[in-house]
Amino acid sequence: MSGExxxxxxxxxxxTIRSKVLLMGGLVESQFQDAxxxxxxxxxxxxDQIIKSDENVNNLEVSLDDACSHLIVKRQPAANDLRTVMAxxxxxxxxxxxxxxxxxxxxxxxxxxxxxxxxxxxxxxxxVMAASAGKMLHDALDAFARLDDKQAIRxxxxxxxxxxEFRSVMRNLITxxxxxxxxxxxxxxxxxxxxxxxRIGDHAKxxxxxxxxxxxxxxxxxxxxxxxxxxx
Amino acid sequence: MSGExxxxxxxxxxxTIRSKVLLMGGLVESQFQDAxxxxxxxxxxxxDQIIKSDENVNNLEVSLDDACSHLIVKRQPAANDLRTVMAxxxxxxxxxxxxxxxxxxxxxxxxxxxxxxxxxxxxxxxxVMAASAGKMLHDALDAFARLDDKQAIRxxxxxxxxxxEFRSVMRNLITxxxxxxxxxxxxxxxxxxxxxxxRIGDHAKxxxxxxxxxxxxxxxxxxxxxxxxxxx
Numbered sequence: 312m313s314g315e316x317x318x319x320x321x322x323x324x325x326x327t328i329r330s331k332v333l334l335m336g337g338l339v340e341s342q343f344q345d346a347x348x349x350x351x352x353x354x355x356x357x358x359d360q361i362i363k364s365d366e367n368v369n370n371l372e373v374s375l376d377d378a379c380s381h382l383i384v385k386r387q388p389a390a391n392d393l394r395t396v397m398a399x400x401x402x403x404x405x406x407x408x409x410x411x412x413x414x415x416x417x418x419x420x421x422x423x424x425x426x427x428x429x430x431x432x433x434x435x436x437x438x439v440m441a442a443s444a445g446k447m448l449h450d451a452l453d454a455f456a457r458l459d460d461k462q463a464i465r466x467x468x469x470x471x472x473x474x475x476e477f478r479s480v481m482r483n484l485i486t487x488x489x490x491x492x493x494x495x496x497x498x499x500x501x502x503x504x505x506x507x508x509x510r511i512g513d514h515a516k517x518x519x520x521x522x523x524x525x526x527x528x529x530x531x532x533x534x535x536x537x538x539x540x541x542x543x
Numbered sequence: 544m545s546g547e548x549x550x551x552x553x554x555x556x557x558x559t560i561r562s563k564v565l566l567m568g569g570l571v572e573s574q575f576q577d578a579x580x581x582x583x584x585x586x587x588x589x590x591d592q593i594i595k596s597d598e599n600v601n602n603l604e605v606s607l608d609d610a611c612s613h614l615i616v617k618r619q620p621a622a623n624d625l626r627t628v629m630a631x632x633x634x635x636x637x638x639x640x641x642x643x644x645x646x647x648x649x650x651x652x653x654x655x656x657x658x659x660x661x662x663x664x665x666x667x668x669x670x671v672m673a674a675s676a677g678k679m680l681h682d683a684l685d686a687f688a689r690l691d692d693k694q695a696i697r698x699x700x701x702x703x704x705x706x707x708e709f710r711s712v713m714r715n716l717i718t719x720x721x722x723x724x725x726x727x728x729x730x731x732x733x734x735x736x737x738x739x740x741x742r743i744g745d746h747a748k749x750x751x752x753x754x755x756x757x758x759x760x761x762x763x764x765x766x767x768x769x770x771x772x773x774x775x
Binding site for chain 2: 366370372376377383384389390393394397401404481492493495496499533
C-alpha cells in the first residue's frame with residue numbers, strides 16, 4: 312500500500328508539473344504569435360511588451376526546473392517514471408529558447424520600425440514559414456499534453472518544410488538586396504526574423520522527440536526514426 | 544556505513560560522468576577549431592570530416608543522458624548531489640548544440656568554397672570573434688573541470704564582448720554588400736558563420752551559469768548576478 316500511495320503522490324506531483332509546462336507552452340505560443348503581429352505592424356510598444364513578457368517565461372523555467380528536482384528527491388522515481396521527468400526538463404529548456412527567439416523577432420520588429428519610413432519589412436516573405444512553425448509548436452504542445460507519439464512523429468517531418476521555406480525566404484531576400492542595396496539592412500533584420508522562426512521549428516521538433524521518448528521509451532534524437540515510421 | 548558506501552559509489556559514478564562530459568567538451572572544442580580552419584582554407588574534405596564527426600558528439604549526448612538517469616535511479620542522490628547531476632544534464636545539451644553550430648560553420652565553409660573562385664570568405668572579419676568565443680568555451684570547460692565559480696563569473700562577462708564583435712562583423716559585412724552586391728551571397732554565408740560563433744559564446748555562458756549553480760547552489764540564469772559579483 313505504501314508503494315501505491317507514494318506512486319499516487321508521484322503522479323499528482325508530476326501532473327502539477329505537466330500543467331505548468333503546458334502553461335509555459337501557452338505563454339511562448341502567444342509570445343510567438345504576438346511577435347509576428349508586432350513584426351507585421353511595426354508597433355514598438357507591442358514589441359516592448361513581448362520583450363518584457365519573456366521574464367515570465369524565464370521565471371517559469373527556473374521554478375519548473377526546481378519542481379522537477381524536488382520531485383526526484385522526494386519521490387525517487389524508478390527508471391520508467393524518471394524518463395518522463397528527464398524529458399520534461401529538456402522540454403522546459405526548449406520552451407525557454409522559443410521565448411528567446413520570439414524576443415529576437417520583437418527586437419527586429421523594433422529595429423525595422425525605428426529605422427524609419429524608407430524601410431520595407433518583407434513581412435509577406437516570412438508569413439508562410441511563421442504559420443508552419445507556429446503549427447509545429449502548437450502540435451508539439453498538443454502532443455505533449457495528450458502524450459500522442461503519432462502526432463509527434465508527424466510533426467517531426469514538418470521541420471523539413473520549415474527549413475525549405477527558410478531557404479526560399481533567404482533567396483527572395485538576396486534578390487531584393489541585389490536589386491536595391493539600400494534595403495540590405497532591413498532585409499537582414501527580416502533574415503534574423505526568418506532565422507528565429509526556423510529555430511522555433513527546431514525546438515518544436517525537439518519537443519516532439521521528447522514526447523516519443525516519454526511514450527515509447529526510445530531516444531530518437533539524431534536518428535531517422537520518425538521518417539521511417541511515416542514511410543511504413 | 545552503508546550510507547557512506549553508497550555516497551562513495553555515487554561520487555565514483557559521478558566522476559565517470561564528469562570525465563565523459565569533459566571528453567565531449569574536448570571534442571566540441573576541436574570541432575569548433577577545425578571548423579574555423581576549414582572556413583579559412585575552404586578545404587571541403589576537412590569540412591566534411593567535421594560534419595561527420597558530429598555523430599560522435601551526438602552519441603556522447605545520448606549515452607551521457609542515459610548515464611545521468613541511471614545514476615539518479617541507482618544512487619537516489621539527495622538534493623545537493625542531485626543539483627550537480629541536473630546541471631550536468633543541461634551542460635550536455637549545450638555541448639551538443641555547440642557541436643551543431645560548428646557543423647553549421649563547416650557547411651558554410653563548403654558552400655563558400657563550392658561557389659567558386661569569385662567569392663570572398665571574409666575570414667578576417669570573424670577571426671577575432673572566433674578567438675573570443677573559443678576562449679570562452681575553453682574557460683567554461685576548465686571552470687566545469689575545476690568547479691571554479693570565480694572563473695565562471697569572469698567568463699560570463701565576456702559574452703557581451705562576443706556580442707559586440709558580432710555586431711561589428713555585421714556592420715562590416717553590410718558595407719561590403721552595399722559596395723558590391725555581387726558578394727551578397729558569400730557575405731551571408733559569413734554572416735551565418737558569425738551567428739554560429741555568437742551562439743557558441745551563448746552556450747559557453749550557459750555552461751558557466753551551470754558551474755555556478757553546482758558550486759554555489761544559486762540559479763543565476765536570467766539575473767545580473769555575475770555582473771554584480773565582478774563589480775564588487
